[in-house]
Amino acid sequence: MTATTHSPAAPGLLYSEVEDDLRAAVRSVLADRCGPAAVLGRIETDEPYDPALWRVLASELGLAGLLVPEEYGGQGASAREAAVVLEELGGAVAPTPFLGSAVLAATALLGCAGAGDAAAPLLGRLACGEVTAALAVPLPAAPGGGFPAGVRADAAGRLSGTVTSVADALTAGVLVVPAEGPDGPALHEVAAEAVQVRRPVSLDLTRPLADVTLEGVPGRLLAAGDTARAALERALLTGAGLLASEQLGTAQWCLDETVGYLKQRHQFGRVVGSFQALKHRLADLWLEVVSARAAARSAAAALAAGESPAQTAEAEIAVAVAVAQAYVSPVAVHAAEEAVQLHGGIGMTWEHPAHLYLKRAKADQIALGSPGHHRRLLAARVGLPPAP
Structure with missing residues (x-):
């Protein structure tokens, strides 16, 4: 099953029929694969997320690319559908990288998509569930807080610095890294295997955090400046x-x-x-x-x-x-x-x-x-x- 796109606008704040159907599909998967006993068992292992559960949600239901437009291979849904999914994930305290990858990283990449479409290839890989991504900012980072200065880029585009408490970085294949450089702020694509990741003790064991260290790591420029x-x-x-x-x-x-x-x-x-x-x-x-x-x-x-x-x-x-x-x-x-x-x-x-x-x-x-x-x-x- 694939998440349905282009839901008709629901009156006011009511849920649409499409949103109700999406809720039922997600709830069914979580009931089968993410009951309380399964979550309690998962947090006692070294593997933060259940890859089989995420594979069903990401690929079979199409949730990995829920917010990604169809032109990039995604579902082209809106924030209303994503909100329904997050209601169900929150109700199950589901250990999945949906927030970090399908919401934070995907939205950041969509903001870069108009800048020469440098983000398009990564958006396509993310949308089909081939890779998960994480936005390399501390989880407490908030809108209106300014551009982070924890990572610097040199003239050659190599990144150095440390970002603490990054959500969903432990399982990500790609990091979207904000960095200050000679020409101002920029977002870079960085392979997760090129960085050092340390797992501190997290209060929420169903969403483990990571401290990410970059030491002269090459990054691919996604967008710069005001973009x-x-x-x-x-x-x-x-x-x-x-x-x-x-x-x-x-x-x-x-x-x-x-x-x-x-x-x-x-x-x-x-x-x-x-x-x-x-x-x-x-x-x-x-x-x-x-x-x-x-x-x-x-x-x-x-x-x-x-x-x-x-x-x-x-x-x-x-x-x-x-x-x-x-x-x-x-x-x-x-x-x-x-x-x-x-x-x-x-x-x-x-x-x-x-x-x-x-x-x-x-x-x-x-x-x-x-x-x-x-x-x-x-x-x-x-x-x-x-x-x-």
């Missing part, structure tokens, strides 16, 4: 906006799993979920998750509209993304905390997957900009004074 700067900014903005959907999926799983558990658990001769205090906590959490869905869908819709010929103003996209990250990120953490606590003793054990969701939510909270960073961006966008 490179804009491509990187767009990649980070898209990543932050779509990360909210992953956080939404994590929060929804925590809510659903906790409600299901409290309907079965008995204490003092009663179903635990019948206690009024717990009903109030779950009702409050449900309202938070519903609001988080609206914020995440708004960000995805704004990003998708910005891809169409009738361009949505960049400022509108930035506001929608900032709102989504500022709101959804804390909701995901709260939902995971409630899941651990309301599961009682079993929720504190390694055998129960609740800790995986809490770690994913906490790691995502600082990924691509903290809630505080996005609140500051939002304040600046809407003309509010900065917090004292």
Whole structure:
């Protein structure tokens, strides 16, 4: 099966029929290959991702090239479809390189595609699942943070420097590396085998990070100057906006799993979920998750509209993304905390997957900009004074 492209625009923030079909396909694969037991077993190995799972998602469902236009061999879908995929991946804490390769790296490459099409060959390889890529920036790097200065390029185009906490670099075949050079900022394609990669201990064991060191490594120029700067900014903005959907999926799983558990658990001769205090906590959490869905869908819709010929103003996209990250990120953490606590003793054990969701939510909270960073961006966008 291949992901369907060109979904008709859904009214408002509702899911379209195409998006529902895509969700069902992804959910079916994850149910078969990425259940809680499989994820718990995976994090205890040295192999961060399940290559068989990624092969099905990337090639058979076409998710590797979901955001890549058809002219480059991709599916030509929009951010709305990518958001649905990330909801499902977040709900399964699936250990896959979708965010790093199919979202961050692919979006950066698309931003370079107009600069002489130097990025076209790599986009084609990425879209067909032949190779995975990683954008060589620290995972906490955020839109509006400026061009990174950790890597320098010399006059011959050889790159030197270190980038810490890079998501999905451990399994990537290619790195898209931002570097400052004699002629200003640029993005370079670098073979992963040419760099040194060290795996530090990550909080989120389902998304391990890597410290990447380059020592005079040759790079192929993809874009330079304002094009490179804009491509990187767009990649980070898209990543932050779509990360909210992953956080939404994590929060929804925590809510659903906790409600299901409290309907079965008995204490003092009663179903635990019948206690009024717990009903109030779950009702409050449900309202938070519903609001988080609206914020995440708004960000995805704004990003998708910005891809169409009738361009949505960049400022509108930035506001929608900032709102989504500022709101959804804390909701995901709260939902995971409630899941651990309301599961009682079993929720504190390694055998129960609740800790995986809490770690994913906490790691995502600082990924691509903290809630505080996005609140500051939002304040600046809407003309509010900065917090004292």
